[in-house]
Amino acid sequence: MKVNKIVFEKIREEIKNQKEGIEFGGWLLIEGNEVYNIIFSNKEQSGGHVKLDPKDVLRLNPDERKHVKGWWHRHPIQGPSQIDRNQTYDLTMLWGECRMLILQPNNKIVDWHVIKAEDIIDGNEYAYVKEKKEWGLHE
Numbered sequence: 623m624k625v626n627k628i629v630f631e632k633i634r635e636e637i638k639n640q641k642e643g644i645e646f647g648g649w650l651l652i653e654g655n656e657v658y659n660i661i662f663s664n665k666e667q668s669g670g671h672v673k674l675d676p677k678d679v680l681r682l683n684p685d686e687r688k689h690v691k692g693w694w695h696r697h698p699i700q701g702p703s704q705i706d707r708n709q710t711y712d713l714t715m716l717w718g719e720c721r722m723l724i725l726q727p728n729n730k731i732v733d734w735h736v737i738k739a740e741d742i743i744d745g746n747e748y749a750y751v752k753e754k755k756e757w758g759l760h761e
């Protein structure tokens with residue numbers, strides 16, 4: 623699992639545009655195992671939640687749009703909330719996989735790669751965390 627330097631640079635720049643203590647989010651563009659770009663997308667923001675705008679994905683050209691397989695946000699707790707997990711599992715069902723990047727108060731970025739799988743006995747689809755990583759914001 624990789625994150626391109628450009629993504630960290632864009633995040634550090636965007637932090638300057640955002641109010642302290644307010645969540646902000648974005649869509650992640652993925653190629654192979656690398657997050658290579660980020661599109662900030664904030665439909666609703668507060669100190670306790672952020673809602674991304676799906677319209678920002680639709681605005682991309684189809685070539686780029688198919689690479690959107692993850693989401694980013696900054697939030698005020700350590701680790702993903704249950705809502706974050708649920709959203710990631712939902713997106714995994716849509717995309718087959720999902721990367722979830724979260725900037726925590728300790729300035730570490732949690733990076734989860736979640737995969738869709740199918741139970742071989744009953745055929746039910748489910749999501750599982752294939753890989754977890756943590757990045758410093760300045761890596």
Ligand SMILES: [Zn+2]
Nearest residue numbers: 697702703706
């Ligand atoms: Zn969160």
